[in-house]
Amino acid sequence: MTLPAIAANRLADLQAFERAILEKQPQIEAWFRAQWRAHTPPFYGSVDIRNSGYKMASIDMNLFPGGFNNLNPQFLPLAAAAAQDAVERACETARSVLLIPENHTRNTFYLQNVYALSQILRHAGFEVRLGSLNPEITAATELETALGDTIVLEPVQRTRERLHLADGFSPCLVLLNNDLSGGVPEILQGLGQVVLPPLHGGWITRRKTDHFAAYNGVAAEFAALVGIDEWTVNPYFEKISGLDFQEREGEEQLAAAVERLLAKIQAKYDEKGISDAPFVIVKADAGTYGMGVMSVKSADEVRSLNRKNRNKMAKVKEGLAVTEVIVQEGIYTYETLHGAVAEPVVYMMDRFVVGGFFRVHEGRGTDENLNASGMRFVPLQGNIATSGAGDDDPQALAQSKRAFEQWESLGLPQTHRTDECESNRLYVYGVMARLSLLAASIELEQSAAPAGAA
Amino acid sequence: MTLPAIAANRLADLQAFERAILEKQPQIEAWFRAQWRAHTPPFYGSVDIRNSGYKMASIDMNLFPGGFNNLNPQFLPLAAAAAQDAVERACETARSVLLIPENHTRNTFYLQNVYALSQILRHAGFEVRLGSLNPEITAATELETALGDTIVLEPVQRTRERLHLADGFSPCLVLLNNDLSGGVPEILQGLGQVVLPPLHGGWITRRKTDHFAAYNGVAAEFAALVGIDEWTVNPYFEKISGLDFQEREGEEQLAAAVERLLAKIQAKYDEKGISDAPFVIVKADAGTYGMGVMSVKSADEVRSLNRKNRNKMAKVKEGLAVTEVIVQEGIYTYETLHGAVAEPVVYMMDRFVVGGFFRVHEGRGTDENLNASGMRFVPLQGNIATSGAGDDDPQALAQSKRAFEQWESLGLPQTHRTDECESNRLYVYGVMARLSLLAASIELEQSAAPAGAA
Numbered sequence: 001m002t003l004p005a006i007a008a009n010r011l012a013d014l015q016a017f018e019r020a021i022l023e024k025q026p027q028i029e030a031w032f033r034a035q036w037r038a039h040t041p042p043f044y045g046s047v048d049i050r051n052s053g054y055k056m057a058s059i060d061m062n063l064f065p066g067g068f069n070n071l072n073p074q075f076l077p078l079a080a081a082a083a084q085d086a087v088e089r090a091c092e093t094a095r096s097v098l099l100i101p102e103n104h105t106r107n108t109f110y111l112q113n114v115y116a117l118s119q120i121l122r123h124a125g126f127e128v129r130l131g132s133l134n135p136e137i138t139a140a141t142e143l144e145t146a147l148g149d150t151i152v153l154e155p156v157q158r159t160r161e162r163l164h165l166a167d168g169f170s171p172c173l174v175l176l177n178n179d180l181s182g183g184v185p186e187i188l189q190g191l192g193q194v195v196l197p198p199l200h201g202g203w204i205t206r207r208k209t210d211h212f213a214a215y216n217g218v219a220a221e222f223a224a225l226v227g228i229d230e231w232t233v234n235p236y237f238e239k240i241s242g243l244d245f246q247e248r249e250g251e252e253q254l255a256a257a258v259e260r261l262l263a264k265i266q267a268k269y270d271e272k273g274i275s276d277a278p279f280v281i282v283k284a285d286a287g288t289y290g291m292g293v294m295s296v297k298s299a300d301e302v303r304s305l306n307r308k309n310r311n312k313m314a315k316v317k318e319g320l321a322v323t324e325v326i327v328q329e330g331i332y333t334y335e336t337l338h339g340a341v342a343e344p345v346v347y348m349m350d351r352f353v354v355g356g357f358f359r360v361h362e363g364r365g366t367d368e369n370l371n372a373s374g375m376r377f378v379p380l381q382g383n384i385a386t387s388g389a390g391d392d393d394p395q396a397l398a399q400s401k402r403a404f405e406q407w408e409s410l411g412l413p414q415t416h417r418t419d420e421c422e423s424n425r426l427y428v429y430g431v432m433a434r435l436s437l438l439a440a441s442i443e444l445e446q447s448a449a450p451a452g453a454a
Numbered sequence: 455m456t457l458p459a460i461a462a463n464r465l466a467d468l469q470a471f472e473r474a475i476l477e478k479q480p481q482i483e484a485w486f487r488a489q490w491r492a493h494t495p496p497f498y499g500s501v502d503i504r505n506s507g508y509k510m511a512s513i514d515m516n517l518f519p520g521g522f523n524n525l526n527p528q529f530l531p532l533a534a535a536a537a538q539d540a541v542e543r544a545c546e547t548a549r550s551v552l553l554i555p556e557n558h559t560r561n562t563f564y565l566q567n568v569y570a571l572s573q574i575l576r577h578a579g580f581e582v583r584l585g586s587l588n589p590e591i592t593a594a595t596e597l598e599t600a601l602g603d604t605i606v607l608e609p610v611q612r613t614r615e616r617l618h619l620a621d622g623f624s625p626c627l628v629l630l631n632n633d634l635s636g637g638v639p640e641i642l643q644g645l646g647q648v649v650l651p652p653l654h655g656g657w658i659t660r661r662k663t664d665h666f667a668a669y670n671g672v673a674a675e676f677a678a679l680v681g682i683d684e685w686t687v688n689p690y691f692e693k694i695s696g697l698d699f700q701e702r703e704g705e706e707q708l709a710a711a712v713e714r715l716l717a718k719i720q721a722k723y724d725e726k727g728i729s730d731a732p733f734v735i736v737k738a739d740a741g742t743y744g745m746g747v748m749s750v751k752s753a754d755e756v757r758s759l760n761r762k763n764r765n766k767m768a769k770v771k772e773g774l775a776v777t778e779v780i781v782q783e784g785i786y787t788y789e790t791l792h793g794a795v796a797e798p799v800v801y802m803m804d805r806f807v808v809g810g811f812f813r814v815h816e817g818r819g820t821d822e823n824l825n826a827s828g829m830r831f832v833p834l835q836g837n838i839a840t841s842g843a844g845d846d847d848p849q850a851l852a853q854s855k856r857a858f859e860q861w862e863s864l865g866l867p868q869t870h871r872t873d874e875c876e877s878n879r880l881y882v883y884g885v886m887a888r889l890s891l892l893a894a895s896i897e898l899e900q901s902a903a904p905a906g907a908a
Binding site: 025026027028029030032033034037074075076077078080081082084085088092093095096122123124125126127352410412413415 | 479480481482483484486487488491528529530531532534535536538539542546547549550576577578579580581806864866867869
């Protein structure tokens with residue numbers, strides 16, 4: 001694998017950051033172990049990382065990751081071992097898992113992800129069957145995945161407090177690979193089985209700002225441990241509520257927040273001698289798949305949104321209206337692969353990093369969101385397919401401009417090396433991703449309490 | 455990797471055996487998980503497998519494996535994850551490990567193993583330092599390994615009930631990579647720290663026959679689970695005590711045992727329609743490194759041992775006299791690589807298979823012991839070195855005739871495939887190895903009780 005190149009004038013910053021982390025590797029791992037004794041890791045997760053050299057952080061944490069098909073098969077043994085821990089933690093005597101995928105049936109990349117995830121669980125020694133919530137699935141249905149594998153969707157049924165399939169298959173663990181953007185269907189409510197991720201982790205109730213509030217605490221503790229400025233690993237953010245983009249309600253509050261954040265970033269840039277122009281990302285506080293996202297460099301950009309862009313911001317997946325946003329400090333991406341901006345995506349199962357890849361986008365700038373609406377993953381190599389998701393439009397898939405580069409190693413730190421080294425860079429990404437995973441674990445604990453266990 | 459070829463007339467047997475196991479994969483894994491809840495897995499272990507097609511089993515289980523340098527580096531992430539479990543199980547808050555290697559200083563392949571094992575633990579996030587029992591190590595000593603890495607041996611010291619190094623480094627976990635063949639040194643006795651493997655796992659107290667007695671129970675349960683004849687995975691054995699090979703004491707008892715076992719095997723061969731000539735292996739009941747081992751096809755061979763062969767059997771490593779032997783059913787090796795007999799060796803860390811390789815020996819027959827005294831591992835490829843161990847004679851290393859082939863995958867079962875498939879074969883080896891690992895865990899529990907916790 002080619003490691004992305006970092007811009008020449010950012011290399012020294014990145015190397016200093018990497019060294020600071022590598023020098024504390026045993027302390028960092030001991031700290032993570034202690035954290036995982038206090039907090040239950042999410043079943044799985046994926047994290048988007050941004051890296052400007054002088055700053056590196058998670059900017060998004062997905063509790064319902066697609067794209068397991070994107071991971072290097074060489075990491076499968078580790079993923080399977082991690083899955084054993086994850087399943088046993090949920091249900092000690094589990095022998096099988098009922099996996100609930102998204103309702104997509106024509107997005108063969110997503111189906112490939114379902115196949116890959118099932119295979120990880122099978123390799124871990126669990127029987128896996130797929131229970132679909134899709135009303136079109138009324139009988140066991142064979143579907144072909146992007147790479148020609150076969151999966152069988154079966155209609156999920158419910159009897160009293162248990163989900164099951166037609167023949168009575170009813171394991172104690174129900175694993176969601178469906179982010180519940182459209183709300184929690186009645187059939188999933190009040191089950192006696194363990195449901196993971198928990199229902200309150202779905203986007204109908206989850207908020208990005210809750211995640212980053214939990215992340216604040218994690219980042220502060222981590223920064224103190226490593227002896228770095230917390231800002232280096234933690235983007236500023238604010239939450240703005242009561243918005244209606246189409247009616248232009250709350251526009252001024254949003255613009256004011258953008259202004260405040262830009263000023264805070266500028267102050268930090270001045271302190272650090274960074275000459276970049278600050279920018280912020282405005283994102284739906286609930287939602288995924290890069291919908292409802294914009295990159296902004298001045299408050300006026302928020303005030304002068306045209307109808308088309310207001311419409312784009314107004315709704316996310318499943319038509320959910322956007323009334324709350326997170327305004328988040330933007331982190332420049334100074335990493336490029338093959339001349340194109342590259343963003344690391346890290347996958348985790350239980351408390352372990354089990355793979356990753358770089359999103360690569362040729363048409364995008366360093367301050368734009370690569371996970372934007374309408375964008376699709378496309379295979380970089382013939383034998384690797386990736387998750388598109390979002391909808392089932394094969395046309396859109398075909399028009400994709402997205403590429404990615406799969407990790408070929410897993411970031412085992414080479415602490416004695418001080419030069420540029422793939423293992424060390426990937427290790428540092430993995431640390432950043434696990435900070436966000438830990439924040440998600442704390443976030444889920446906190447959100448479980450007031451709402452009542454789902 | 456090339457999978458060893460199985461003799462044509464044994465292929466059908468092997469395929470039937472593999473299919474029986476693959477069909478029960480989820481049940482087998484659930485059973486292992488349940489076993490590991492009841493029994494603590496050894497910290498690590500390696501297992502020698504024999505495979506005749508009609509029979510496959512562990513014939514030796516090493517609690518102090520060398521040769522971690524032989525494993526494919528691609529399995530390191532899994533080994534590191536498994537090591538986290540292993541260390542945490544021993545000492546929940548451990549941040550560092552004191553590793554006690556064998557006393558060898560000139561066997562650079564063994565030193566490479568120590569380096570590889572340290573690296574696994576470091577990748578898992580633990581600080582690792584090497585405490586040597588070797589009286590020649592009186593100050594911190596840098597040594598170069600076979601591949602040019604550096605390790606530092608430090609003299610181990612003791613203050614009251616704690617081992618430590620000169621600067622006070624004194625972790626709660628002391629990990630032995632020294633099999634205590636010469637007895638348990640006083641400095642290790644009655645420590646307040648956790649010592650793993652436990653002292654009673656050393657060859658001064660451990661007996662192969664205790665291992666295989668525990669294995670009997672494991673194999674019976676496993677065979678019932680899978681629905682196969684227990685004999686398929688369990689070699690017959692007997693224990694003979696009170697021997698003195700040099701004085702020819704006990705020779706008749708040994709010959710009688712050989713006769714009984716050969717008759718039992720012949721009966722089973724007749725039942726199964728197997729035309730092979732039965733043979734047994736006579737091995738020192740305590741000991742390792744292939745010393746004190748002979749392959750026997752008739753009781754008369756035991757009666758007519760010449761002085762040279764009696765001397766060979768009389769002593770094992772560290773000059774320990776052999777008074778007890780295990781007489782074990784021999785399993786033919788019908789697997790060949792590059793035309794030479796090939797024996798699988800499987801490495802485990804905690805409850806996970808973390809790698810393996812095939813011992814390949816061009817000068818040996820299908821019924822001979824490939825781990826015989828005087829034999830050495832040699833690299834098959836330039837970049838892979840292997841553990842010789844046994845003594846420190848570089849001459850002997852150079853004269854080595856041993857080769858091996860490293861596993862390139864980790865045996866994730868492809869349950870839908872019925873043809874010859876590397877993953878499935880390696881998975882089945884891994885199952886056999888884990889049966890022996892489980893037996894070791896039960897053996898250590900049982901031997902801990904009467905002797906008092908070490």
